[in-house]
Amino acid sequence: MIPHPEGGAFAHPVTTGIILATLAVLAVSGLAILWLSRSGRAKPEFRRELWLRWASWCVLLPLMLGPVLIGRAATIAAVTILSLACYREYARATGLFRERLLSAVVVLGILAVNFAALDHWYGFFVALWPLTACLLGVCTIPLDRPAGYIQRTALAILAFMLFGAGLAHLGYMANDPGYRPLVLLLLTAVALNDVAAFTCGKLIGGPKLLPATSPNKTISGSLGAVLVTTTLVALVGAAIFRGTPLANPVWLVAMGALVSVAGQAGDLLLSSIKRDLGIKDMGTVLPGHGGVLDRFNSLLLVAPAVFHLVQYFVGFGTTAPIRTITG
Amino acid sequence: MDWNLRPARDLGLPPAERLRSLGREPGLVGLAVNAAWRRAVRGYLRAAHGFRVEGAENLPREGPFVMVANHASHLDALALLAALRGPAARRAHALAAGELFFGNTARAALSAYAINALPVWRGRSRRGELDTMRARLAEDALAYILFPEGTRSRSGAMAPFQPGLGMLVAGTGIPVVPCWLEGARDAWPAEARLPRPGRPLALSIGPPLRFPEARNDRAGWQSVSAAAEAAVRGLAPQPAPPDQP
Numbered sequence: 365m366i367p368h369p370e371g372g373a374f375a376h377p378v379t380t381g382i383i384l385a386t387l388a389v390l391a392v393s394g395l396a397i398l399w400l401s402r403s404g405r406a407k408p409e410f411r412r413e414l415w416l417r418w419a420s421w422c423v424l425l426p427l428m429l430g431p432v433l434i435g436r437a438a439t440i441a442a443v444t445i446l447s448l449a450c451y452r453e454y455a456r457a458t459g460l461f462r463e464r465l466l467s468a469v470v471v472l473g474i475l476a477v478n479f480a481a482l483d484h485w486y487g488f489f490v491a492l493w494p495l496t497a498c499l500l501g502v503c504t505i506p507l508d509r510p511a512g513y514i515q516r517t518a519l520a521i522l523a524f525m526l527f528g529a530g531l532a533h534l535g536y537m538a539n540d541p542g543y544r545p546l547v548l549l550l551l552t553a554v555a556l557n558d559v560a561a562f563t564c565g566k567l568i569g570g571p572k573l574l575p576a577t578s579p580n581k582t583i584s585g586s587l588g589a590v591l592v593t594t595t596l597v598a599l600v601g602a603a604i605f606r607g608t609p610l611a612n613p614v615w616l617v618a619m620g621a622l623v624s625v626a627g628q629a630g631d632l633l634l635s636s637i638k639r640d641l642g643i644k645d646m647g648t649v650l651p652g653h654g655g656v657l658d659r660f661n662s663l664l665l666v667a668p669a670v671f672h673l674v675q676y677f678v679g680f681g682t683t684a685p686i687r688t689i690t691g
Numbered sequence: 692m693d694w695n696l697r698p699a700r701d702l703g704l705p706p707a708e709r710l711r712s713l714g715r716e717p718g719l720v721g722l723a724v725n726a727a728w729r730r731a732v733r734g735y736l737r738a739a740h741g742f743r744v745e746g747a748e749n750l751p752r753e754g755p756f757v758m759v760a761n762h763a764s765h766l767d768a769l770a771l772l773a774a775l776r777g778p779a780a781r782r783a784h785a786l787a788a789g790e791l792f793f794g795n796t797a798r799a800a801l802s803a804y805a806i807n808a809l810p811v812w813r814g815r816s817r818r819g820e821l822d823t824m825r826a827r828l829a830e831d832a833l834a835y836i837l838f839p840e841g842t843r844s845r846s847g848a849m850a851p852f853q854p855g856l857g858m859l860v861a862g863t864g865i866p867v868v869p870c871w872l873e874g875a876r877d878a879w880p881a882e883a884r885l886p887r888p889g890r891p892l893a894l895s896i897g898p899p900l901r902f903p904e905a906r907n908d909r910a911g912w913q914s915v916s917a918a919a920e921a922a923v924r925g926l927a928p929q930p931a932p933p934d935q936p
Contacts, residue, residue, distance in 0.1 A: 452718065459697040461718045468719060515694050641698055648705050
């Protein structure tokens with residue numbers, strides 16, 4: 365169980381710290397864009413793009429952080445909505461949406477795995493991954509349409525792994541009474557990871573990381589992000605996991621590196637999908653960002669990776685009531 | 692093995708534009724809304740207008756095909772849609788006047804999600820748009836519901852068919868299914884805001900026509916439209932012969 369002081373949503377100093385830091389970053393970046401606009405240094409098009417991005421963040425951040433502050437059920441509900449939104453974009457981009465039976469099973473799987481998280485039923489939660497994969501494997505056989513079987517089944521299983529089973533780990537974390545600082549840390553650390561990679565890449569430059577997959581990413585940016593994110597996550601993690609077996613410098617650094625590497629891997633995973641399809645963005649929902657997936661790609665792999673690291677050392681919700689709905 | 696990733700035709704369009712796009716492809720939500728709407732309309736037509744369908748066996752089970760009918764009422768597209776079942780019903784698009792059905796976003800959302808309509812703009816539908824509709828009809832195995840008169844008849848008499856139908860099917864083996872709707876004008880006249888329950892409504896479906904030999908040019912389109920018009924007129928109920936003394 366994650367240590368947590370008694371009290372409301374802001375009882376843990378890390379929670380308060382992350383919220384204040386986020387508000388500060390938003391305010392400072394807004395002022396910086398304002399200054400850039402006033403000074404006339406940036407082209408009008410670039411200014412518009414910056415404002416659009418900033419305004420998107422102003423809408424997005426309360427939607428991301430708000431449910432975590434409100435409570436367990438709100439967090440799991442928000443993760444469910446995020447999963448469905450991600451799946452929708454993926455299905456439309458890959459063409460999987462035309463397979464309505466498979467699509468319906470993926471959606472049911474997403475709802476079921478998030479229900480298992482809400483129920484706090486770990487056995488069902490982990491069982492749903494192989495069970496849903498099996499169901500996806502067999503459900504289109506009765507259609508007697510073997511042409512395209514491998515493609516549609518593979519697309520559906522990848523979708524359930526990434527947006528169903530994978531993302532649901534983020535919601536499951538809320539079963540621990542001390543989940544708030546950890547979930548907030550993950551949400552903000554993956555965003556910081558992206559910003560750090562972008563900034564280090566621009567400042568240092570140098571050879572490209574994987575030019576065919578993502579032409580703008582550099583090796584220096586990637587390593588810089590690992591350095592920055594690892595440091596931050598390890599330091600904040602030390603405050604969150606004080607007194608637990610995870611509060612050991614080696615494991616804290618490992619956790620930080622995991623967040624950064626899994627975050628970048630998720631980003632590159634989505635880039636690979638987009639390159640393969642020949643599209644730039646997965647959607648148009650978030651002005652200045654693209655689709656929901658373009659924003660949350662880094663979270664896809666971080667959620668299960670960090671979940672199982674913490675589960676191994678500390679455990680989630682070990683003293684919280686289990687199977688609260690199914691009894 | 693067949694690896695063929697085909698993104699949605701309307702991928703990357705902002706929501707409002709997507710509603711009006713000829714490439715709009717419904718997902719699970721769209722299919723569910725449309726199916727619920729279709730069932731509700733079918734139930735209403737049966738209960739309030741005693742809706743009957745004759746010649747349903749003439750309808751192909753799957754697309755591509757084009758249903759054409761006389762046009763006197765907003766009930767027409769709803770009735771033709773209600774007559775479809777299975778895969779054809781899921782892929783049925785009514786071609787509707789853009790100005791009327793897609794004028795504002797709320798109306799466009801209803802037209803797109805419930806009726807699954809595609810907009811045709813009077814006088815400004817470009818050749819490219821017709822080509823898109825022609826290509827999608829075959830590639831996506833769609834079923835189009837089309838009223839080739841171009842507008843609702845105010846008198847009840849059927850107007851000559853426009854050549855647009857020919858542009859969609861000339862030179863292909865895609866079936867054109869002629870239909871005649873009887874009673875729609877009384878059940879929901881063009882000048883009334885709402886339908887009038889209690890007036891009967893009947894649909895006759897004739898055997899499909901095919902135009903593989905028709906040339907894809909103006910003369911060819913007109914020959915297709917004329918043949919379809921004759922087939923639709925042939926389904927109209929004949930006036931009762933005068934009583935023999």
